[in-house]
Amino acid sequence: MNITRRQLLILLPAAAIAWESVLAGTPEQAPNYDKSQHWWSMLIDVPKCIGCGNCVRACQAENDVPEGFFRTWVERYHVTDGNLANPEVISPDGGKEGFPVAKEDEGKYFFVPKLCNHCADSPCTQVCPVGATFVTPDGVVLVDQKYCLGCAYCVQACPYGCRYIHPEKKVADKCTLCYHRITKGLTTACCEACPTGARQLADLKNPKDPIHAFLKTHSVQVLKPQMATGAKVYYNALDGSVR
Amino acid sequence: MGNFKNGDHLFRLAGVYIAGTLLFLVIRAFVVPHSFGQYGHYRGAAISEIADHPLHFAGHATCESCHSDVAQTKAAGKHATVNCEACHGPQGKHAEDPASVDPGKPDTAVLCVRCHAQSAARPKDFPQVNADEHSGGAPCGTCHQPHSPVIAAGGTQ
Numbered sequence: 001m002n003i004t005r006r007q008l009l010i011l012l013p014a015a016a017i018a019w020e021s022v023l024a025g026t027p028e029q030a031p032n033y034d035k036s037q038h039w040w041s042m043l044i045d046v047p048k049c050i051g052c053g054n055c056v057r058a059c060q061a062e063n064d065v066p067e068g069f070f071r072t073w074v075e076r077y078h079v080t081d082g083n084l085a086n087p088e089v090i091s092p093d094g095g096k097e098g099f100p101v102a103k104e105d106e107g108k109y110f111f112v113p114k115l116c117n118h119c120a121d122s123p124c125t126q127v128c129p130v131g132a133t134f135v136t137p138d139g140v141v142l143v144d145q146k147y148c149l150g151c152a153y154c155v156q157a158c159p160y161g162c163r164y165i166h167p168e169k170k171v172a173d174k175c176t177l178c179y180h181r182i183t184k185g186l187t188t189a190c191c192e193a194c195p196t197g198a199r200q201l202a203d204l205k206n207p208k209d210p211i212h213a214f215l216k217t218h219s220v221q222v223l224k225p226q227m228a229t230g231a232k233v234y235y236n237a238l239d240g241s242v243r
Numbered sequence: 244m245g246n247f248k249n250g251d252h253l254f255r256l257a258g259v260y261i262a263g264t265l266l267f268l269v270i271r272a273f274v275v276p277h278s279f280g281q282y283g284h285y286r287g288a289a290i291s292e293i294a295d296h297p298l299h300f301a302g303h304a305t306c307e308s309c310h311s312d313v314a315q316t317k318a319a320g321k322h323a324t325v326n327c328e329a330c331h332g333p334q335g336k337h338a339e340d341p342a343s344v345d346p347g348k349p350d351t352a353v354l355c356v357r358c359h360a361q362s363a364a365r366p367k368d369f370p371q372v373n374a375d376e377h378s379g380g381a382p383c384g385t386c387h388q389p390h391s392p393v394i395a396a397g398g399t400q
Contacts, residue, residue: 013269035282035290050365052358054329061333062299076364098357102364109364134285144289180296189300189333195325195358196369 033183038138039205040118040177041232042191043214046239048198049111051076056096058193059115062178069164070094071175072115072190079241080107087241112235112242113199115190116141116162116175117223120230124154124163133172139204139232140179145171159227177201204232300328301338309341313390320391321370330354330389351384 003011051074059065059072074095079087092099095111102109118141125133125141132147133154143154148171155163155172166173178188186192187201202211214220214236221238222231235242281287306327307314317323328334330349337344361373378385386394 013265016269016272033294047366050358050369051362054357058300058328058333063296078364098360099362099364101360101362104363111364131279131285134283136290137282142289142293144286144292146292147286147289176293176296179290179293181298181300181302183294184298186298186300186302192300192302192326193329195322195329197324 035137037205038182038203039232040139040182041202041204041211041234042115042118042177042188043200043202043211043220043234043236044113045198045200045236046110046112047237048196049074049113050196050198051095051099051111052195053095053098054193054195055113055190055199056094058189059175060096062181062189063176065173066167069167069173070096071162071173072113074099075112075114076109077112077239077241078102078105078107078109079239080105084241089243108239110239112238113190114160114162114223115233116158116177117160117229117231117233118175118177120232122229123157123159123227127153127157129153136179140177140182141174142176142179143172143174145169145173148172159224159229160231202234297335299333299335301333301335303327305338306334316388316390321393322390350382351387351389352380352382355383355387355389 053074055072056070056074059070063071065071072094073091075089075091076095076099077087077089090099099111118135118139120135120139122135122141125135128134129151130147130149132144132149133141134144135141145166150165150170150172152165152172155165163172163174165171178186178190181188182201188199191199191201200211203209204211211234215234218236220234220236222234223238223242224231276286276288278287278289279285282290303326310327313327317325331346332349334346337346356374358369359371359374361371365371374380374383383389
């Protein structure tokens, strides 16, 4: 076969494109899991939380979260007459080892577990300049750590403080709602480890999920509703002082 | 048409433009991952990569498939809603290879007070004790069976 230099130059790009698609293959699909049939959220029953820190430890064990960083954490609020608008909030080591014993005292105490709210209209995904963070078709906000540049725009954009830059990988890291578990029919590590059922994974697209009955019969709120983020972590009996 | 005597320039310019566009398309085909844009403005393959992360917690259904006796005891007692790994920790490795991976036994002196230590901050209806007054520092497991913690009349042990 005789090919002139000119013909070769014309053929090269076409061959390159064909070879690239051979290399890439077809994207893999998880078997028996249909992304379009789920819309994940979480229900947090504040009066049930006892501040044991099981969820924080479970999350760190399941997801190899680096020491000193948290994908979920627990805050203890202490609201008294004197500080209704600005209560005392503590979270020693994210509540990982529980909380100091509170003596009988005036006012009220309660625990608020926090995690990524997996917002439907998330500010963090909107600011990413390279498309490294996104909402999946089943409603989970994830980070593509191979694509992330570590610019930390998303860390600043999250109104809930749920993101951090991984100290070794130097890329954004956050709660995945245990995506590797929920796509296999398991619940998240934090829900698995919660002894009182204060945290419950919920699928809003599943009509049989108990969350639907719960939302109809309880006073449920999301964090910072004024931000219009479409937060999907629902808090039962949330106190007005929670930020 | 004498004005178009320099038309060759335009053809050459068009040629350069087309070549440039082709070069851009070739480079883009190499640089942009195949699955980018599959679901949106991101790499679709990232979803299945994250879904493939390893499990550490086996899940209570897996535990109960072997330890059905403990599951029965637990279901009848006060700890019915507490999953196995809430106390025993992540047991994925033990579930994969039960013979060689020993799950260990939690120390009740440390474990129980995480939830049951007396504190004004906990919900009032949640059972709490001051461990020092209650047992004088003895581990809870001395008297209580953690899988069914209520001590029957006269004690179980």
